[in-house]
Amino acid sequence: xxxxxxxxxxxxxxxxxxxxxxxxxxxxxxxxxxxxxxxxxxxxxxxxxxxxxxxxxxxxxxxxxxxxxxxxxxxxxxxxxxxxxxxxxxxxxxxxxxxxxxxxxxxxxxxxxxxxxxxxxxxxxxxxxxxxxxxxxxxxxxxxxxxxxxxxxxx
Numbered sequence: 001x002x003x004x005x006x007x008x009x010x011x012x013x014x015x016x017x018x019x020x021x022x023x024x025x026x027x028x029x030x031x032x033x034x035x036x037x038x039x040x041x042x043x044x045x046x047x048x049x050x051x052x053x054x055x056x057x058x059x060x061x062x063x064x065x066x067x068x069x070x071x072x073x074x075x076x077x078x079x080x081x082x083x084x085x086x087x088x089x090x091x092x093x094x095x096x097x098x099x100x101x102x103x104x105x106x107x108x109x110x111x112x113x114x115x116x117x118x119x120x121x122x123x124x125x126x127x128x129x130x131x132x133x134x135x136x137x138x139x140x141x142x143x144x145x146x147x148x149x150x151x152x153x154x155x
Contacts, residue, residue: 021059028106033098036081037088045105047076049112051120072120074112079105 020026036042052071057063081101088097121128 025110028102028109030095030098030102032105033101034094036101037085037094037097042080042082042085045079045081047079047105047108047112049074049109049116051113051116052124070120070123072116072123074116074119076108076112079108 036045050071050073052069055066055069056071057065085097085101088100092100117128
């Protein structure tokens with residue numbers, strides 16, 4: 001693992017993930033916790049959550065951008081794990097540290113999701129996500145592919 005961040009003012013890492021077509025809560029990969037726990041200088045985490053990007057560039061064909069769609073992005077408070085990592089290193093195994101950090105970030109992202117939904121759905125004329133989301137079977141049938149866990153590939 002590369003522990004040294006560059007000498008630049010900011011290093012930005014987006015945790016790799018999957019397209020979440022079911023819109024159900026997903027576990028983050030422990031790699032995010034490992035990056036934070038094993039870095040020479042503990043990075044600041046800036047959690048965020050977005051809704052609506054799938055309406056601009058949907059996963060089902062045709063893959064043409066659709067302009068004029070509403071997107072909601074909620075950005076959380078920066079998180080500095082420096083003190084927590086120092087404390088945890090004296091009390092926990094590496095695996096326990098990775099899991100604890102990942103679980104904490106996952107919970108904060110889930111809270112941002114709830115805030116994004118509270119803001120987003122009224123903006124698109126709904127009070128809840130019910131009726132907005134297609135089922136996995138409908139998406140699979142429309143696209144002719146299994147869309148349950150496709151890598152995002154930048155989309």
